[in-house]
Amino acid sequence: xxxxxxxxxxxxxxxxxxxxxxxxxxxxxxxxxxxxxxxxxxxxxxxxxxxxxxxxxxxxxxxxxxxxxxxxxxxxxxxxxxxxxxxxxxxxxxxxxxxxxxxxxxxxxxxxxxxxxxxxxxxxxxxxxxxxxxxxxxxxxxxxxxxxxxxxxxxxxxxxxxxxxxxxxxxxxxxxxxxxxxxxxxxxxxxxxxxxxxxxxxxxxxxxxxxxxxxxxxxxxxxxxx
Amino acid sequence: xxxxxxxxxxxxxxxxxxxxxxxxxxxxxxxxxxxxxxxxxxxxxxxxxxxxxxxxxxxxxxxxxxxxxxxxxxxxxxxxxxxxxxxxxxxxxxxxxxxxxxxxxxxxxxxxxxxxxxxxxxxxxxxxxxxxxxxxxxxxxxxxxxxxxxxxxxxxxxxxxxxxxxxxxxxxxxxxxxxxxxxxxxxxxxxxxxxxxxxxxxxxxxxxxxxxxxxxxxxxxxxxxxxxxxxxxxxxxxxxxxxxxxxxxxxxxxxxxxxxxxxxxxxxxxxxxxxxxxxxxxxxxxxxxxxxxxxxxxxxxxxxxxxxxxxxxxxxxxxxxxxxxxxxxxxxxxxxxxxxxxxxxxxxxxxxxxxxxxxxxxxxxxxxxxxxxxxxxxxxxxxxxxxxxxxxxxxxxxxxxxxxxxxxxxxxxxxxxxxxxxxxxxxxxxxxxxxxxxxxxxxxxxxxx
Ligand code: SF4
Numbered sequence: 001x002x003x004x005x006x007x008x009x010x011x012x013x014x015x016x017x018x019x020x021x022x023x024x025x026x027x028x029x030x031x032x033x034x035x036x037x038x039x040x041x042x043x044x045x046x047x048x049x050x051x052x053x054x055x056x057x058x059x060x061x062x063x064x065x066x067x068x069x070x071x072x073x074x075x076x077x078x079x080x081x082x083x084x085x086x087x088x089x090x091x092x093x094x095x096x097x098x099x100x101x102x103x104x105x106x107x108x109x110x111x112x113x114x115x116x117x118x119x120x121x122x123x124x125x126x127x128x129x130x131x132x133x134x135x136x137x138x139x140x141x142x143x144x145x146x147x148x149x150x151x152x153x154x155x156x157x158x159x160x161x162x163x164x165x166x167x168x169x170x171x172x173x174x175x176x177x178x179x180x181x182x183x184x185x186x187x188x189x190x191x192x193x194x195x196x197x198x199x200x201x202x203x204x205x206x207x208x209x210x211x212x213x214x215x216x217x218x219x220x221x222x223x224x225x226x
Numbered sequence: 227x228x229x230x231x232x233x234x235x236x237x238x239x240x241x242x243x244x245x246x247x248x249x250x251x252x253x254x255x256x257x258x259x260x261x262x263x264x265x266x267x268x269x270x271x272x273x274x275x276x277x278x279x280x281x282x283x284x285x286x287x288x289x290x291x292x293x294x295x296x297x298x299x300x301x302x303x304x305x306x307x308x309x310x311x312x313x314x315x316x317x318x319x320x321x322x323x324x325x326x327x328x329x330x331x332x333x334x335x336x337x338x339x340x341x342x343x344x345x346x347x348x349x350x351x352x353x354x355x356x357x358x359x360x361x362x363x364x365x366x367x368x369x370x371x372x373x374x375x376x377x378x379x380x381x382x383x384x385x386x387x388x389x390x391x392x393x394x395x396x397x398x399x400x401x402x403x404x405x406x407x408x409x410x411x412x413x414x415x416x417x418x419x420x421x422x423x424x425x426x427x428x429x430x431x432x433x434x435x436x437x438x439x440x441x442x443x444x445x446x447x448x449x450x451x452x453x454x455x456x457x458x459x460x461x462x463x464x465x466x467x468x469x470x471x472x473x474x475x476x477x478x479x480x481x482x483x484x485x486x487x488x489x490x491x492x493x494x495x496x497x498x499x500x501x502x503x504x505x506x507x508x509x510x511x512x513x514x515x516x517x518x519x520x521x522x523x524x525x526x527x528x529x530x531x532x533x534x535x536x537x538x539x540x541x542x543x544x545x546x547x548x549x550x551x552x553x554x555x556x557x558x559x560x561x562x563x564x565x566x567x568x569x570x571x572x573x574x575x576x577x578x579x580x581x582x583x584x585x586x587x588x589x590x591x592x593x594x595x596x597x598x599x600x601x602x603x604x605x606x607x608x609x610x611x612x613x614x615x616x617x618x619x620x621x622x623x624x625x626x627x628x629x630x631x632x633x634x635x636x637x638x639x640x641x642x643x644x645x646x647x648x649x650x651x652x653x654x655x656x657x658x659x660x661x662x663x664x665x666x667x668x669x670x671x672x673x674x675x
Contacts, residue, residue, distance in 0.1 A: 014453045038446045043383050043454030058443070059450040063383040078437040081450075084382060100437040101378035103422070120378055120436040122422040139432060141422045158430070160423060216427040217410055218265070 001026045006033040010040065020046055034060075036076065041069055047086070061088045064105065077114075080107045083124055096133070099126045102143065108197045115152065118145045121162055127197035137164055138174065144193060148201050156209050164209040165190055167201060176215045182208045266500055268407055270332075270588025270598065272400060272493040272536060272558050277508040279491065280542040282655030283648050284664060287634040295633035302629040303639040306553050308530045309391060309460020309483040312452070316460055316483075317369055317390050319553065320349025321625050322640060323543060325617075326488075326534050326557035327373045327393065327464075329355025331408055331417040331429075332495030332588065334605040335362055337564055337597045340613030342366025344560075347618050348625075353393060353555075356406065356431055357420045359385040371462065374451065376405065376432040379421040383454055392451055393462040394444070394482075396435075396473075399492025399509070399535040401501040402466025406431035408496055412591035414600040441476040448481045462486050467512035467535065468505075474519040474531075484530040486555065487516045491536025493558035495598065496589030509535035509546070511658035514645075517550020518660075526550065527641075540627020547628075548643035549659055556621075563620035564613045565595040571607065 003013050013031065020026055024046070031052045034040055038057035041050050044067035052060065055073035065084040074092035083102040090098075093111035100116070102124025109117075109126070115133035118126050123142040131149030138154070140162035150168035157174020163186075164177075173179075190203040245251060259267065288294035295302060309316035325345050330338050332355060339362045345352040351369035358380015359372055372389030374381060386392060397403060408417075408429040418425040438447045448461050463477035464486035477485045489509025494502065513533050520526040533546045534555035546554050558566070569582045574594035578587045588598035596607035632640045635647045649664040650656035656663040657670035667673065 010453065011457070015456060018456060039450040039453045042450055043386075045383070058446045059437075062450050063386075063454055065383060077443070078447075078450075081437045082378065082381060082383075097437040101381065103382065116436070120432065122378070138436075139430070160427075216424075218407065218428050218430075 001028070002030045002032060004032050005035065005037060005040075010037055013040065014042060017041060017044055017048075017050070020048065022046060024048070034073070038076070041067070044069070044086070055092070064088055074111070075109075079109075080105075080124075083107060093130070099124050102126070106196060108199065110199070112149065118143075118162070121145065125193055125196075127193060127199050129199050131168065134171070135174070137162055140164075144189075146190065146193060146197070146199075146206070148199060156211070158215065159209075159211040161211065165206040166209065167206045170207075170209070173209065176212050177209055178212045180208045180210045182206065266498045268409070268496050268589055269499050269502070269586045270493070270495050271502075271586035273491045273502050274586070275503055277490065278652065278654045278658055279508060279510050279536060280545040282510065282652045283545050283650055283659055283661065285541070285544060285548070285631055285635060286647050286649055287631075288636040292636045294636050295638060297630055297633055300633065300638065302633050302637060304625060304629065306530070306641065308462075308532075308553065311483045311525075311529055312481065313391075313458060313460040313483050314456070315390075315458045317351065319351060319369070321621070322547060322551075322553035322628075323348075323537075323621055323624055324350050324371075324532065324553055324555045325352040325560050326492075326555040327353035327355045327371070327395065328557055328561075329357040329495065330360045330363065331355070331357035331412060331421070331600075332598060333561075334593075334596065334599050334608070335360065336605050336608040336610045336613065337561070338363045339366045339610040340564060340608065341560060341617060342370075343610065343614035344617035344621065345369070347614065348621055350621070351390065354385075354389075356380075356408075357417060358382070359388070360420075364388060373464075376435045377421075378436060379431075386451065386455055386459075389459060391460040391462060391484075392455070393464050393486065394448065394451070395464045396444075396477075397464070397466030397468075397488070398494060399466045399488030399490050399506055400494035401497045402468045402506045403433060404497055404501050404505070405433035406495065406497055407589075409589050409591070412589070412600055417600060441480055444476070444480040452481075460484060462532070464488060466490075466492070466505075467507050467509065467515075470507070470512045470515035471519045474516045475523060478520070478523055478525050478529050482529060484532055484552075485516065485520075486532040486534065487512050488555075489513075489533070489535030492534055493561075508658070509533060509537070510549075510655060513546050513549040513551055514659050520550070527552065540624045540629075541631060543624055543628045544631040544640070544643060545648060547640055548647045549645060549661075552641065559620070560617055561597055563617045564597050564608065565616070566593075566597055568595050570595060 029050045034054045036057045042062040047066040050069045057076040059078040061069040062081045068087045070089045075090045075094040077095040080088035083105045085105040089108040094109045094113045096114045097116045098113045099107040101120040103122045110129040112130035113132045117132040117136040119138045121140040125144045127146045134152035141160040147166045151170045153171040154174035156177030187203045306322045346368040352367045353371040371391045375395045460483040462484040463482040465473045467489045489512045490506035530552040533551040571594040593599040648661040
């Protein structure tokens with residue numbers, strides 16, 4: 001099925017996708033002429049494959065469940081926000097808060113991601129082929145953020161139990177984020193994640209970061225950390 | 227014979243103790259506490275100090291110039307429809323009183339269930355909270371408003387679609403601009419599971435949404451929520467009352483079906499005392515600002531205005547509606563109806579260092595009456611069925627009071643109450659609510675006379 005956004009509205013697009021029955025034959029959907037429009041292919045619940053041919057605006061593939069969405073272009077802010085499961089792949093770069101508050105599934109950004117990538121993540125796995133901007137993984141709770149390039153300032157600020165892997169330079173670590181030992185088990189997990197994301201990189205070249213867990217209970221002696 | 231008592235010593239007069247106005251005992255105690263602990267006080271409940279409120283207004287019952295309705299004979303309608311602007315499925319509430327968002331986590335499951343049952347019986351809505359939607363709550367509440375909060379705990383598209391309306395929470399009256407702090411003692415396995423956090427750690431709620439940063443983004447966020455839910459659900463935007471006129475105007479511009487304005491007397495599960503008492507403006511002032519903003523945009527009664535923060539009685543409701551609200555929302559008062567601060571289990575209040583009537587210990591998780599607790603032995607003190615009955619009785623009373631006041635003002639629908647039905651008892655209230663000071667035609671800042 002091909003849907004041309006020069007011909008149909010966003011509303012019609014999403015309604016058609018939501019209206020698909022689990023038995024549908026439309027397992028592959030191509031969306032053409034996205035032209036930076038917002039809220040494309042949001043709230044999908046079926047294991048279908050959706051390819052968006054071009055650049056998208058805000059919140060593309062938001063709250064995705066089950067579907068595999070590929071954006072053959074760049075993505076605006078909040079791509080795959082609150083993703084539950086499935087895969088969202090951005091072949092280009094992504095703007096701010098990619099995969100924010102994601103709870104499951106996999107988000108792959110082949111290019112760079114901007115500031116606050118993975119902010120408030122709650123179980124999603126994010127693999128970025130390039131670099132991420134500042135405050136990425138802020139208050140991240142669960143899941144993995146893998147950065148093959150560099151990370152901007154204050155990586156992992158106020159981190160909970162999410163795991164961060166960075167291959168390049170980290171400008172600075174945020175409050176309570178520390179470098180942690182990279183064991184063989186971690187490397188194995190990272191290798192599997194990179195493979196799943198179809199991103200080529202040597203897991204041994206990454207450094208691991210996580211929470212020092214000093215801020216898990218608020219106390220005045222921590223106040224300087226903020 | 228006169229008694230000669232000149233030999234007796236003059237009675238010694240006890241010196242009169244005089245408390246400092248700047249440093250009364252409460253202030254001294256707070257300084258001593260801060261000196262010992264080095265951290266601000268965190269507590270639950272709402273503002274404790276008096277600020278201008280609805281008690282400072284009176285309703286002008288009808289006489290010659292107005293014609294009242296017969297109290298026990300003539301109908302005074304109370305239903306209100308919310309979400310008429312864009313939503314395919316607006317919600318109809320039988321009464322203009324809703325139950326405000328209070329999270330599972332802050333409240334125990336019995337309290338949530340009781341509130342849901344009561345709301346269903348009354349034909350009104352209840353609202354989820356920071357921890358997401360529980361199965362008990364969805365089952366108990368016929369009309370359930372699902373909150374999209376900055377923390378995004380427990381948020382998922384299935385629950386968005388199971389909700390009857392969606393409330394994008396930007397701020398709360400007790401803490402505009404602030405996040406929350408649910409202390410570790412309340413984070414049981416179930417609460418932790420719903421929030422994707424380890425058991426027992428302090429849980430910080432963010433003060434801003436992770437994926438939008440301003441009103442233009444909010445417009446697109448609302449569009450996304452509508453797309454996910456196929457434009458069926460009314461979308462509310464909730465703000466803590468501060469710069470109300472601007473915030474309401476921007477919420478309307480962003481596409482809200484309804485705006486919720488929560489005044490500074492609003493409650494909280496746990497936040498800094500300094501926030502509760504010093505940030506935000508009183509509900510009384512906020513209602514008029516919000517209603518005026520809607521009138522200016524030609525959206526009054528089209529984008530519904532829901533007002534909350536310290537609403538206690540049918541008189542409060544009547545006055546809020548007269549100032550332009552379409553409905554009110556109650557939080558703390560509903561908990562009080564459930565038994566909060568009730569004279570029972572006094573020794574447990576004492577263990578917390580408080581007494582019935584003074585308690586604000588929701589954040590400790592040791593609520594003596596079983597409302598804001600996750601401890602099974604405490605929670606057992608609240609029977610959901612009886613709790614529902616009490617909340618139902620209380621809100622029914624508010625509705626009866628509201629109707630009787632509206633009839634006295636000659637109104638056949640409570641939404642026909644208007645500012646013209648009010649006068650103020652203080653200059654402050656007259657200025658804030660923009661109604662005349664009683665006995666004059668003077669509205670400070672508006673008219674002479
Ligand atoms: S009685 Fe319970 S609900 Fe009421 S203030 Fe105390 S702890 Fe909170």
